[in-house]
Amino acid sequence: MSPLLVRADLRTARPYDNRPFPSAGAPVAPLNNNESPFPPRGRHLEALRDAAAGALATTNRYPDTDLTALRTxxxxxxxxxxxxxxxxxxxxxxxxxLHLLxxxxxxxxxxxxxxPTYSMHERIAAITGTRWAAGARGGDFGLDAETASAAVRAHRPHxxxxxxxxxxxxxxxxxxxxDAVLSAAPGLVVLDEAYVEFSRLGSRAGMLSDHPRLVISRTMSKAFGFAGIRAGFLLAAPGVLEPLRLVALPYHLSTLTTAVALAALERSEELLAHVPGILAERRRVRDALVRAGHDxxxxxxxxxxxxxxxxxxxVASRLAAHGVLVRDLGPAGWLRVTVGSPDENDAFLRTLADSSS
Structure with missing residues (x-):
């Protein structure tokens, strides 16, 4: 097909790429995707396998379109x-x-x-033909109420x-x-809580009843270690969610995904038991980076x-050459590294020190 037939706004776009730097063989520390370093093991893995096996017995039928059990x-x-x-x-x-946009x-x-923020928000906006307005964060990457509400008033975004x-x-x-954005916004306010299980502040889901234009997005990809399963969800007032049925493809969530997600939710406390260990490693890696002179x-x-x-x-390219993957997302000079297992974190710190010397 002639490239001239592609939408004009997509002709210069580039596909999503989470590994722009080549590595020699299998990476020793894949710390570029904010995944959990710990897959389900032992009895938890067996429970998920049992759920998947049960779902396979019914895959000749289309999935439940209402997803009542999973939503519950x-x-x-x-x-x-x-x-x-x-x-x-x-x-x-x-x-x-994507459904929301x-x-x-x-x-x-x-x-x-x-x-700088999650790049897929702007990318999904572009896919849907939505104009993207870029507000700025402060020098410490924080976002204060005055700056945020001023940007909302200036752009009047949907x-x-x-x-x-x-x-x-x-x-x-x-x-x-x-609070300031909710007061100023004329449309929906979408709060992305992908990493809320690691946050000391916790979820703002308790605000939904008082704020009918608030939408919260969540995922099981991170703390649950379900990046390969693909299970996420929105939280919002029913009236906000109802129109999504008009744009979602039929049977958009498979029977297998639903069954395994249900089995994981039944064991959520056990599957999330590794979170304190990741937070401890986060403190250890942060302290090591600071001691090495990094902001x-x-x-x-x-x-x-x-x-x-x-x-x-x-720096990211040199790390990748030694099998340590991180993300170079901007601004210039800054890198993002996922907190992995202790061995992966040691490999990162050691390789970073060697690359800097």
């Missing part, structure tokens, strides 16, 4: 008086955000975000995207900032954002 289990997991009709599940948080964005509409905590910086979201942004997530003191692209 997710509402129970979230708590905060969230009801099943306030939950919209999908194939990871990116898909449910298909329904509430589009040509002639605007979405606002504050960079959707505002905030991350709590922010990706890639790990910065916590000040509750006052969220490190405050993190409320399972990753750290640090200043290389030089050419971050060069």
């Amino acid at each position: 289990a997710l509402a129970r997991y979230v708590g905060h008086d969230v009801r099943p009709d306030m939950v919209w599940p999908g194939n990871g948080s990116n898909e449910v955000l 298909l329904a509430y964005g589009g040509p002639g509409r605007t979405a606002l975000g504050f960079g 959707l505002v995207f905030l991350c709590a905590p922010n990706n890639p910086t790990g910065t916590p979201l000040d509750p006052a900032t969220l 490190v942004a405050p993190s409320d997530a399972n990753f750290l954002f640090f200043d290389t003191g030089g050419d971050s692209t060069h």
Whole structure:
């Protein structure tokens, strides 16, 4: 097909790439995707296998379109008086955000975000033909109430995207900032809580009943270690979620994904038992980076954002050559590293020190 037939706004776009730097063989420390370093093991793995086997016995039939059991289990997991009709599940948080922008964005509409932040918000806006307005964060990567609300008043966006905590910086979201944006926004306020299980502030889902234009996105990819399963969900007032049925493809969540996600939610406390260990490793890696002379942004997530003191692209490329993968997302000089297993974190710190010498 002639490239001239591709939409004009996509002709210069580039596909999503999470590994721009080549590595020699299998990476020894894949710390570029904010994944959990710990897959399900032992009896937990057996329970998930049993759930998958049960689902395979019914795969000649289409999945449940209402996803009642999964919405009920997710509402129970979230708590905060969230009801099943306030939950919209999908194939990871990116898909449910796509549904949201298909329904509430589009040509002639605007979405606002504050960079550096999660790149897929802007990418999904572009896919749906939604204009992206870029607000700025402070020098410490924080976002104060005055700056955020001023940007909202200036752009009058149909959707505002905030991350709590922010990706890639790990910065916590000040509750006052969220309050200010909710007061100023004429449309939906989308709060991305992909890393909320690692956050000391916890979820803002308790605000949903008082703020009918608030939408919260969540995922099982991170703390649950389900990046390969693809299970995410939105939380919002039922009236906000109902139009998503118009834009979602039929049977968009498979029977297998649903069954395994249900089995994981039944064992959520056990599957999330590794989170304190990751937080302890986050403190250890942060302290080591600071001792080595790096500036490190405050993190409320399972990753750290640090200043290389030089050419971050060069540093990331040298790390990758030794099998240590990190992300170079900007601004210049800064890199994001996921907190992995102790061995992976040691490999990162050792290789970074060798690359800097």
